[in-house]
Amino acid sequence: MKDFISEFSNHAIDAIRTLPSAEIAKALVILQATYERGGRIYVCGNGGSLALATHFVADLNKTVFSNHLEKKLQRFQAIRLPSTESELTAWANDVGYDMVFAGPLKNYIQEGDTLIAISSSGNSQNIIKAVELAHEYNVPIIGMSGFDGGVLNRLADAKILVETPLGEYEVVESVHAVILHMMVKYFKNYFNFLADNGHIV
Amino acid sequence: MRISFVGGGTDLSSFYTKEKGCVLSATIDKYVYVTIKHGPQIRGINVRYSESESVQNVRELKNDRVREALLASGINNNIEISIFSDFPGKTGLGSSSSFSVALMKGLRLLRGDTVDARTVAEDACMLEIGVLKEPIGKQDQYAAAIGGFNILTFNPDHSVVVEHLLLDFRKSIGLEKHALLFFTGITRDARDILSEQQKNTESKFSTLSQMVSMAEPFRTELLAGNFKRLGEMLHEGWELKRTLASGVSTSTIDALYAAGQGAGAWGGKVLGAGGGGCILFLAPLESHEAIRNAMKGAAKKHNLGWFNEVPFQFVQSGVEALMHKQ
Numbered sequence: 001m002k003d004f005i006s007e008f009s010n011h012a013i014d015a016i017r018t019l020p021s022a023e024i025a026k027a028l029v030i031l032q033a034t035y036e037r038g039g040r041i042y043v044c045g046n047g048g049s050l051a052l053a054t055h056f057v058a059d060l061n062k063t064v065f066s067n068h069l070e071k072k073l074q075r076f077q078a079i080r081l082p083s084t085e086s087e088l089t090a091w092a093n094d095v096g097y098d099m100v101f102a103g104p105l106k107n108y109i110q111e112g113d114t115l116i117a118i119s120s121s122g123n124s125q126n127i128i129k130a131v132e133l134a135h136e137y138n139v140p141i142i143g144m145s146g147f148d149g150g151v152l153n154r155l156a157d158a159k160i161l162v163e164t165p166l167g168e169y170e171v172v173e174s175v176h177a178v179i180l181h182m183m184v185k186y187f188k189n190y191f192n193f194l195a196d197n198g199h200i201v
Numbered sequence: 202m203r204i205s206f207v208g209g210g211t212d213l214s215s216f217y218t219k220e221k222g223c224v225l226s227a228t229i230d231k232y233v234y235v236t237i238k239h240g241p242q243i244r245g246i247n248v249r250y251s252e253s254e255s256v257q258n259v260r261e262l263k264n265d266r267v268r269e270a271l272l273a274s275g276i277n278n279n280i281e282i283s284i285f286s287d288f289p290g291k292t293g294l295g296s297s298s299s300f301s302v303a304l305m306k307g308l309r310l311l312r313g314d315t316v317d318a319r320t321v322a323e324d325a326c327m328l329e330i331g332v333l334k335e336p337i338g339k340q341d342q343y344a345a346a347i348g349g350f351n352i353l354t355f356n357p358d359h360s361v362v363v364e365h366l367l368l369d370f371r372k373s374i375g376l377e378k379h380a381l382l383f384f385t386g387i388t389r390d391a392r393d394i395l396s397e398q399q400k401n402t403e404s405k406f407s408t409l410s411q412m413v414s415m416a417e418p419f420r421t422e423l424l425a426g427n428f429k430r431l432g433e434m435l436h437e438g439w440e441l442k443r444t445l446a447s448g449v450s451t452s453t454i455d456a457l458y459a460a461g462q463g464a465g466a467w468g469g470k471v472l473g474a475g476g477g478g479c480i481l482f483l484a485p486l487e488s489h490e491a492i493r494n495a496m497k498g499a500a501k502k503h504n505l506g507w508f509n510e511v512p513f514q515f516v517q518s519g520v521e522a523l524m525h526k527q
Contacts, residue, residue, distance in 0.1 A: 022367065025367035025369075026365070026367060028367075028369075029349060029365065029367055029517055032370075032517045033348065033349065033516075033517035033518040034518075036516050036517055036518050037518045037521050110522075110525075111315065111521065111522050111525070112518075112521050112522065136315065137315060138315040138316065138317060186369075189370075190370045193370060193371065193374065194374075197374065197378070199374075
């Protein structure tokens with residue numbers, strides 16, 4: 001048991017040690033620019049990645065502003081795709097599973113927004129459809145992938161790849177959670193810094 | 202609009218076709234807004250800026266940028282274009298290219314094209330340099346289209362390499378806090394100075410090469426947040442730049458600059474082509490009040506009625522469509 005635990009921990013530690021920091025920095029700049037222009041941030045993923053997307057949306061919309069909830073301050077506009085189960089099942093049932101993200105995304109998408117697509121394999125059809133739609137609208141794409149990055153890593157503007165052997169979902173999803181929390185922490189620090197320096201009253 | 206820190210002038214083709222040019226600049230929260238309406242309810246061609254033009258034929262337009270942009274787009278009737286700006290033109294913040302970028306972007310959207318920032322920058326360069334033969338460089342179009350802190354490299358084959366600087370908020374806000382931006386109250390036509398600069402390129406080649414070589418160390422100090430050193434480098438760059446053409450500095454500009462330096466600034470520069478426009482200083486926080494007072498005094502002495510301090514923030518976002526109805 002001990003060996004298994006240390007083996008898994010070491011895989012996770014290795015992945016964290018080799019995070020693509022320049023690409024994460026690029027993603028932070030994209031998010032900052034989106035915030036400045038009042039654009040929306042769409043987040044999507046399948047299964048565990050959908051859970052990560054939901055968690056991140058809550059953090060970006062609320063946790064980031066935890067110390068300033070009473071203040072008059074523009075907030076992030078992050079939206080998990082799709083935002084209702086009804087849309088998810090309607091698109092899956094009526095049109096096809098590959099449209100569950102791109103379909104609802106089309107209701108909102110405008111130039112100036114940003115898409116965060118989370119897919120460990122980087123090859124999920126429904127994720128790629130959403131990425132292609134974003135590309136059509138000239139919307140920057142933050143791609144969070146694992147394994148060899150797949151199609152998503154190739155198409156993304158910020159290529160956040162957690163490189164692992166194929167099928168290492170647990171490590172990839174865990175490290176994705178770390179990266180998403182890192183982004184949350186960055187913006188939390190940012191708004192705290194603004195408040196400390198009198199930019200937010 | 203943008204503030205360029207180092208390398209201004211090396212984006213002119215007379216230089217970069219012989220040796221790579223390099224500029225480091227950042228966009229600020231001063232914008233040029235262009236609205237475009239097109240449809241059968243609008244009669245003729247109407248363009249509103251500091252003047253108001255209504256004509257029947259595109260070729261009759263006096264505003265050369267709008268005229269040539271419309272000719273290139275093929276739209277020849279039923280259009281109204283209005284232009285607003287957060288800050289007056291001819292002040293060294295690159296507003297005229299910001300305008301071209303917004304105009305080209307708007308006309309693209311009208312045709313149903315969604316294009317990336319780089320294409321819009323090249324559209325604007327084509328309009329201003331290719332068609333109108335203005336003696337200007339390419340840095341402003343790229344800065345306005347892409348946004349944020351960038352190192353722009355201008356290659357001899359006319360290609361432009363954009364490196365987006367990934368600056369964290371502490372550095373960017375820190376730079377903002379140490380900066381003071383003043384509008385001298387003097388507006389000037391950059392084209393006169395830049396024409397002379399284009400002609401002087403050969404004799405000033407080594408000075409321009411020196412300016413190119415400042416971009417890399419400037420980046421290093423910027424990422425390190427060494428604002429004092431950045432101020433000193435601005436000063437070194439300004440000392441080089443003012444020798445490029447006779448109109449870059451004037452006795453009034455020299456007096457204003459000396460007032461700021463004398464009151465404790467680490468360094469600064471005149472933005473844009475020079476001859477007027479805005480002056481930027483980097484200075485320790487405790488000197489800011491003294492610099493403000495010294496600058497006000499110097500401006501008064503030189504009867505600069507429009508002199509003013511310009512508060513600003515850096516922004517990461519480039520040209521964008523605020524509203525687009527299909």
